[in-house]
Amino acid sequence: MNIAVLMKQVPVSNDVSVDPETHALIRSSSEGMINPADLNAIEAALQLKEQTDGKAVVFTMGPQGTQKALIEAMGIGCDESVLITDRCFAGGDTIATAKVLARGIKKYGEFDLILSGALSADGATGQVGAMVAEYMDAPYVGEIQGIKYDETDAEHVVAIKKYQDQEYHIKTELTAVMSVCFGSNEPRFATLRSMRKAKTKPLHVYTNEELQMAAEDIGLSGSPTIVTDSFEPENERRAEMFTGTPQEMAAKLKELIDNEKGKE
Amino acid sequence: MANGICIFAEYYNGKIEPVTAELITAAHFIKETTGEKIQLIVVAKDCDQLVKQLEPAGADEVYAVETKRDCIFQDDALSSVITDMIRKIEPSSVLIPATPMGRSIFSRVASKLGCGLTADCTEVLTAKREDGTFYIKQNKPSFGENVFVTIETKPGIYPQMMTIRQGVYTAYEGETDAVKVTYLENIEIPASKLEVVEVVPARNDTNSILASETVVVGGRGAEEEEDFALLKAFAEKLDAAIGGTRPLADSGKIPFQNQIGQTGFTIRPRICISIGVSGAIQHTEGIKDTKLFVAINTDENAAIFNVADYGIVGDMKELLEAYLS
Amino acid sequence: MGKKRIGIIGGGISGTCLGYHLSLYDNAEVVVFEKDTIGGASTAKSAGTVCLFDDSLKNRYWDVRLYGFESYLKMEAEEKGSAGFDKTGTLVVATDKKVEATIKTGIALAKAAGYSGEYITDKGRIKEILPDIATDNILGAGYTQEDGYFDGTMISNTYAKKMQKNGGAIKTGVKVTDVKVVDNKATGLTTSEGEDYEFDVIVDCTGPWSKFTGEMVGMDIPIWHTKAEAFFLCPPGKKLDYTFPVLKYPAFYGLRAGDNIFICKSHLSMDLNNPMHAGQWDPDKLPATGGTDDYFIDFLLDQLEMRVPGIVDSGLVSSWLSYRAEPKDFLPILGKTPVEGYMLATGYGGNGVIEAPAASRDLAKLIMRDEMTPLLEDWEFNRLLK
Numbered sequence: 017m018n019i020a021v022l023m024k025q026v027p028v029s030n031d032v033s034v035d036p037e038t039h040a041l042i043r044s045s046s047e048g049m050i051n052p053a054d055l056n057a058i059e060a061a062l063q064l065k066e067q068t069d070g071k072a073v074v075f076t077m078g079p080q081g082t083q084k085a086l087i088e089a090m091g092i093g094c095d096e097s098v099l100i101t102d103r104c105f106a107g108g109d110t111i112a113t114a115k116v117l118a119r120g121i122k123k124y125g126e127f128d129l130i131l132s133g134a135l136s137a138d139g140a141t142g143q144v145g146a147m148v149a150e151y152m153d154a155p156y157v158g159e160i161q162g163i164k165y166d167e168t169d170a171e172h173v174v175a176i177k178k179y180q181d182q183e184y185h186i187k188t189e190l191t192a193v194m195s196v197c198f199g200s201n202e203p204r205f206a207t208l209r210s211m212r213k214a215k216t217k218p219l220h221v222y223t224n225e226e227l228q229m230a231a232e233d234i235g236l237s238g239s240p241t242i243v244t245d246s247f248e249p250e251n252e253r254r255a256e257m258f259t260g261t262p263q264e265m266a267a268k269l270k271e272l273i274d275n276e277k278g279k280e
Numbered sequence: 281m282a283n284g285i286c287i288f289a290e291y292y293n294g295k296i297e298p299v300t301a302e303l304i305t306a307a308h309f310i311k312e313t314t315g316e317k318i319q320l321i322v323v324a325k326d327c328d329q330l331v332k333q334l335e336p337a338g339a340d341e342v343y344a345v346e347t348k349r350d351c352i353f354q355d356d357a358l359s360s361v362i363t364d365m366i367r368k369i370e371p372s373s374v375l376i377p378a379t380p381m382g383r384s385i386f387s388r389v390a391s392k393l394g395c396g397l398t399a400d401c402t403e404v405l406t407a408k409r410e411d412g413t414f415y416i417k418q419n420k421p422s423f424g425e426n427v428f429v430t431i432e433t434k435p436g437i438y439p440q441m442m443t444i445r446q447g448v449y450t451a452y453e454g455e456t457d458a459v460k461v462t463y464l465e466n467i468e469i470p471a472s473k474l475e476v477v478e479v480v481p482a483r484n485d486t487n488s489i490l491a492s493e494t495v496v497v498g499g500r501g502a503e504e505e506e507d508f509a510l511l512k513a514f515a516e517k518l519d520a521a522i523g524g525t526r527p528l529a530d531s532g533k534i535p536f537q538n539q540i541g542q543t544g545f546t547i548r549p550r551i552c553i554s555i556g557v558s559g560a561i562q563h564t565e566g567i568k569d570t571k572l573f574v575a576i577n578t579d580e581n582a583a584i585f586n587v588a589d590y591g592i593v594g595d596m597k598e599l600l601e602a603y604l605s
Numbered sequence: 606m607g608k609k610r611i612g613i614i615g616g617g618i619s620g621t622c623l624g625y626h627l628s629l630y631d632n633a634e635v636v637v638f639e640k641d642t643i644g645g646a647s648t649a650k651s652a653g654t655v656c657l658f659d660d661s662l663k664n665r666y667w668d669v670r671l672y673g674f675e676s677y678l679k680m681e682a683e684e685k686g687s688a689g690f691d692k693t694g695t696l697v698v699a700t701d702k703k704v705e706a707t708i709k710t711g712i713a714l715a716k717a718a719g720y721s722g723e724y725i726t727d728k729g730r731i732k733e734i735l736p737d738i739a740t741d742n743i744l745g746a747g748y749t750q751e752d753g754y755f756d757g758t759m760i761s762n763t764y765a766k767k768m769q770k771n772g773g774a775i776k777t778g779v780k781v782t783d784v785k786v787v788d789n790k791a792t793g794l795t796t797s798e799g800e801d802y803e804f805d806v807i808v809d810c811t812g813p814w815s816k817f818t819g820e821m822v823g824m825d826i827p828i829w830h831t832k833a834e835a836f837f838l839c840p841p842g843k844k845l846d847y848t849f850p851v852l853k854y855p856a857f858y859g860l861r862a863g864d865n866i867f868i869c870k871s872h873l874s875m876d877l878n879n880p881m882h883a884g885q886w887d888p889d890k891l892p893a894t895g896g897t898d899d900y901f902i903d904f905l906l907d908q909l910e911m912r913v914p915g916i917v918d919s920g921l922v923s924s925w926l927s928y929r930a931e932p933k934d935f936l937p938i939l940g941k942t943p944v945e946g947y948m949l950a951t952g953y954g955g956n957g958v959i960e961a962p963a964a965s966r967d968l969a970k971l972i973m974r975d976e977m978t979p980l981l982e983d984w985e986f987n988r989l990l991k
Contacts, residue, residue, distance in 0.1 A: 027423070028892045028893060028894055028895050028896075029892055029893055030423040030424035030426050031423075031426065032422075032423040032426045032427050033426070033427070034427050041427065044889065044890065044892075045890050045891065045892040045893075045896075046890075047892035047894075047895045047896050048895075049894070049895055052546075052548060052569075091921075109396055110387070110396075110397065110399070111390065111391060111394070111396050111397075114391065137424075137568075137569055138422065138423050139399070139422060140399070140400065140422075141383070141397075141399035141400065142380075142383045142384075142387075142399065143383055143387040143390075143397055143399055144387075145387075146355070146383070146384050146387030146388055146391075147387045147388070147390070147391045149356075149388065150359070150387070150388040150391035150392065151391060154473075155355070155356050155472070155473035155474045156355055156356070156384065156388070157353065157355075157474065158355075158380055158383070158384035159380045159384070174477065177353070178482045179292075179380065179482075180292055180293075181481065181482050182479050182480070182481060182482055183479065183480045183481065183482040183483075184352075184353060184476055184478075184479055185476065185477050185478035185479070185480075186353055186474055186475065186476050186477070187474070187475045187476075187477045188473060188474055188475075189473035189474075192473070198548055199488070199490050199491040199492070199493075199548070200491065202488075202490070202491075204920065205839055205919075205920025205921050205922060206920070206921045207917075207918050207919060207920060207921060208902055208905055208906040208909065208917060208918075208919075208921065209906060209917065209918060211902050211921065212902060212903065212906060239396065239434075240390075240394060240395050240396030240433060240434055240437045241396035241397075241398055241418075241431050241432065241433050241434065242431065242432055242434060243429050243430065243431055244417075244430050244431070244432050245429065245430035246422075246427050246428065246429045246430070247427070247428050247429075247430075248426070248427055248428070249421075249425060249426075249427075249428060254585060254586060255575060255585040255586075255587075255588040255589060255590050255591035256589065256590050256591070257585075257590070257591045257592070257593065258590060258591065258592045262594065262595075262598035262599045262601075262602040263602045265592055265594065265599055265602070266599055266600075266602035266603040267602075269553075269574060269590075269592070269599075269603060270603060272572060272574065272590065273494075273518065273551060273553075273572070273574075275447065276550065276551050276571055276572040277494070277551070279379075279446050279447065279571075500686050503686075526686075526689065526691075526756070526863075527685070527686040529863060530686075530691070536844075536863040536864040537843075537844075537863070537864055539863040542756070542862050542863070542867075543837065543862045543863035543864070543865050543922075544837025544839075544862060544865050544867075544922035544923040545837075545863075545865075545922060545923070546894075546923070558762065559642075560644065560645075560649070560756075560758040560759060560762060561642060561644070561645035561646075561649040561758055562649055562756075562758055565649075565893050565894070583642045583643070583645075583777075586642070586778075
């Protein structure tokens with residue numbers, strides 16, 4: 017089974033502030049890392065790849081420099097990687113991003129499964145995977161816990177999805193797109209040796225010269241939505257303190273926890 | 281001309297989800313300015329009783345499509361039906377709960393319509409352009425909750441589509457005027473490449489502090505036998521994994537693999553309750569991306585209160601005993 | 606006579622430890638200014654090893670090492686966990702004759718102070734202590750069970766608490782934005798909260814930030830940054846079946862971190878003329894994790910293959926980068942500066958946790974009694990002006 021993994025490099029720190037005059041974002045550090053849930057997607061891909069004797073190719077869209085994260089993904093075990101990078105792709109919203117990713121995947125070749133992490137640590141939209149599925153006309157299962165593969169039925173896999181205290185097993189035709197939840201498996205680590213080896217694995221670079229996308233489909237002009245402002249939250253970064261008797265505080269604590277648990 | 285504030289009425293097991301009422305409140309705020317109708321859409325096999333639930337909810341119109349089969353998680357088919365509905369209704373905006381179901385179905389709908397989808401809004405504000413048309417400023421958090429951005433759908437693109445976070449608007453409790461119910465008969469649900477083959481009760485993995493959605497973290501302040509026993513009972517009640525800072529691992533109360541801070545591991549639970557953790561940087565760097573972080577500590581100056589969402593200054597014993605009873 | 610007012614800039618190990626030692630004097634009035642959290646920056650990234658013998662600090666400063674070690678042992682005895690002591694023992698590996706001689710002297714000094722320690726040449730015994738080690742190219746190893754590593758952040762917080770108990774004040778989340786100098790004398794400072802303070806003595810304890818701190822009084826502090834690059838390794842099999850000791854080689858060191866192993870390049874192997882190792886950077890831009898250079902992977906792979914092959918296939922859990930503040934002779938800068946009333950307790954390099962107690966003890970003496978000590982003479986600012 018050949019599997020594409022969509023990976024996003026996210027900032028190590030979400031410590032971002034806003035310039036009060038220009039409203040531009042100020043980042044304390046430019047250091048990036050592989051989005052945490054994407055490591056779970058990579059792990060799910062590697063397990064399936066080993067079970068079915070296929071390959072795992074990791075894709076990312078980002079500026080030059082994102083190679084570091086791709087090499088890390090290959091150090092963890094992905095066979096090849098693709099960096100989709102071009103100035104004209106920058107500034108895209110989820111729609112424009114998904115279009116480019118879908119085109120990049122098609123350009124590379126056929127895949128049985130396309131996996132991503134469920135939510136990114138920075139933007140956390142959880143949309144790009146489903147949009148890629150739409151542009152590839154493939155079924156999509158979002159926010160799954162695991163994938164079951166039975167070799168007697170090579171046309172399908174079963175996605176395991178937790179929803180409202182139930183575990184749904186969803187049989188899916190291939191090619192399918194899925195997003196994998198953080199914590200759903202135990203990602204393996206790269207080692208010093210595998211990191212050195214990763215530097216020699218194939219790293220393809222696609223610019224728009226390769227993808228040949230129309231200007232109205234990509235970047236800012238390909239985005240139906242635009243960011244018009246940014247601002248810092250009003251409340252300070254300090255905990256809101258409870259008051260009252262232990263009984264009252266315990267009741268409030270319970271309410272907060274129950275409320276958060278009730279959300280899906 | 282696009283007109284109307286459309287809301288996706290999410291349901292599960294035959295019940296309309298409470299978040300729908302929250303979105304109706306958000307829609308009424310928009311309606312105050314634009315005067316548009318509030319429209320609910322629902323797609324289901326047993327549609328009638330869901331429509332019944334929606335009639336008194338506070339909307340002006342309900343649009344329904346009855347499907348021949350149960351189509352839960354069949355996003356490919358559902359998104360096709362909903363796209364057809366929106367094309368017929370032609371709303372100027374669509375409000376969707378920021379739930380797994382909402383974002384998964386409507387990502388596809390947005391792609392089909394080419395209209396974009398703003399994720400996880402915590403505030404929607406109505407504003408007026410120079411040409412007199414209204415638009416919605418969609419405010420959403422980014423980089424954790426450290427900054428907020430305003431997103432707008434470009435002029436001329438409709439509907440403006442956004443998911444709205446649960447719990448930011450209170451449920452609508454106002455009066456309902458006469459509500460008009462329309463069954464859209466000509467919309468067929470296409471075949472799906474997805475099929476639910478089994479449903480079993482889910483279990484939360486409380487053995488792993490990395491996998492568990494809820495984690496209770498104990499620090500030096502929870503080191504005494506009696507305190508730790510209480511913490512354990514509390515974690516059990518919450519169906520939570522137990523993590524701890526080094527003193528708890530050193531004393532053997534938790535296994536080393538559940539130690540937080542100074543091990544290189546970072547946990548990302550949805551809910552984190554810390555008890556007796558002072559908040560030295562190595563511990564707080566090990567806990568990230570929580571949705572709810574409550575810190576309990578006897579020292580009101582503890583650094584943990586700089587990173588937690590809520591703080592409780594006091595004796596853990598009294599508090600947890602009260603909680604458990 | 607009125608109280609002597611001392612303002613300390615920086616709430617890491619240097620500032621809190623000095624604050625505590627000053628607070629022991631009746632007539633000291635101490636305020637520590639920390640722009641973030643106590644012991645939360647470079648101190649938090651310190652390995653916290655205080656070994657009875659290794660090459661991190663010359664044997665000539667044995668007293669400094671011992672005072673540091675025993676200060677923390679007492680702290681830990683007073684309240685368990687307050688110094689974060691993990692008594693794993695230390696194995697210092699002799700790769701050549703020179704290192705061997707240093708270790709042997711260190712062992713003799715440790716024994717004289719009542720601690721146990723031995724120099725082992727029996728390779729089988731070395732392997733018993735650290736089964737994953739390669740013993741082919743080593744002469745022997747010094748070993749003691751009595752030390753280990755501490756937690757710099759816990760220690761800083763404990764010193765801060767003790768200082769407050771003695772009447773000292775701490776301002777966290779408060780940045781010093783200006784130091785007032787009148788007629789070449791520092792007289793006070795201004796904070797990010799817009800408040801002005803008057804002091805008789807101001808001490809820069811900002812370590813890697815000292816370059817910027819010094820600018821406020823128009824002084825060029827001669828420190829460089831060396832990169833402390835570290836990896837957390839998850840050993841093959843996830844868990845070792847032995848206690849991983851503090852392990853010291855001339856080029857790197859390791860210690861346990863839960864079930865994982867923390868490995869860091871040692872600072873004495875840093876070449877101040879190599880831009881890959883040393884330079885002058887902005888510590889505010891340091892990420893909390895990540896940031897290590899590619900060469901570090903090759904460096905560590907080569908080192909571990911040769912030295913500790915049993916853990917070379919460990920998983921890379923995470924990494925971090927920290928800047929050490931190093932004067933060119935790798936020794937701290939302590940005491941008076943050309944600006945009257947403005948003092949330094951900075952440039953500890955990787956050795957803040959080891960050196961801060963003795964350095965603070967002596968500096969407090971200078972500030973409160975105007976008395977010099979041999980240590981202050983060795984580490985004074987003047988030496989770097991020559």
